[in-house]
Amino acid sequence: SYIVQAARLSAKGETVKAQQLLIKLADEHPDSEFAPLALYEAALNAERRGLDDHLREAYNLLERLFKTYPRDDLVFYARLKQGDLLRKLNDFGAARQFYDSLINSYGQHPDVELAQLAKGDSLFAQGGSVVNIQSAAAIFERLRDLPSAAIDLRAEAGYKWGYLLAKRTPTAKGPAEAAKTDKAVTVYWSVVHDFLLDPAQAAQLGAKGRYWIARCLFELGQLHEEAGRFDEAQQAYHLIIDQHLGGAMLAQDKLARYRAVEGGKP
Numbered sequence: 001s002y003i004v005q006a007a008r009l010s011a012k013g014e015t016v017k018a019q020q021l022l023i024k025l026a027d028e029h030p031d032s033e034f035a036p037l038a039l040y041e042a043a044l045n046a047e048r049r050g051l052d053d054h055l056r057e058a059y060n061l062l063e064r065l066f067k068t069y070p071r072d073d074l075v076f077y078a079r080l081k082q083g084d085l086l087r088k089l090n091d092f093g094a095a096r097q098f099y100d101s102l103i104n105s106y107g108q109h110p111d112v113e114l115a116q117l118a119k120g121d122s123l124f125a126q127g128g129s130v131v132n133i134q135s136a137a138a139i140f141e142r143l144r145d146l147p148s149a150a151i152d153l154r155a156e157a158g159y160k161w162g163y164l165l166a167k168r169t170p171t172a173k174g175p176a177e178a179a180k181t182d183k184a185v186t187v188y189w190s191v192v193h194d195f196l197l198d199p200a201q202a203a204q205l206g207a208k209g210r211y212w213i214a215r216c217l218f219e220l221g222q223l224h225e226e227a228g229r230f231d232e233a234q235q236a237y238h239l240i241i242d243q244h245l246g247g248a249m250l251a252q253d254k255l256a257r258y259r260a261v262e263g264g265k266p
Helices: 002-011 015-028 035-049 052-068 075-088 092-105 112-126 130-144 151-167 175-196 207-226 230-242 248-260
Strands: none
Touching: 002 015, 002 035, 015 035, 035 052, 035 075, 052 075, 075 092, 075 112, 092 112, 112 130, 112 151, 130 151, 130 175, 151 175, 151 207, 175 207, 207 230, 207 248, 230 248
16 A cells, blocks of 8 residues: 555655655565565655755665665666666766676576666766777677567667767768768668568567667668768658657658758758
């Protein structure tokens, strides 16, 4: 009843009351099988308030879960969330330590790829060195091509690999930079081709996977526009509409610009 009532409060935006109720459950019934879940949900309610103090509060609640119930199944997800909270606090080095610990200690966990992907995100966000960027790219590429990973995660990794290639390309338009941009286009298109246009794979796509593929297509359209390949850009936007992906109205707006200009060039 505590869990259900807290969920209702949280849904109404009363996250403080929900958090207090969940902590009360953990305090008064520490031996309950629901106590670890209560701490985890309390941390999520603290995180939803968004300020740095709330993120630290969420982190401490998850640390309590880890120390009090070290063998609970939620420990993996609690540690993963702690890494995510540290990233929100811009402590990317500490976040990477959490992800490395999960990768090393839970190598056979069914969701270990989430920690690997998060490590890649941390490396990319931290930047600062060629090694960080190359390491992030290697992680994204491996997960994109990993047959055993969930297809939605593979689509996300593919988008992030392409985005890294595109955004880490210098603005100068020499042959090397053009080659990197072309590779980003190839990576984006591989995600669309392999996961959306292949019927067997598309049948496995969830909402998250379709979201990341839509982002691939928008980035493809933008890269094609910048390179003057306007027909290819329009094809990318048409695919968003034809495949009923998120952002269809934005894609229609982009196509309208082409129709409004003679020759189809904005």
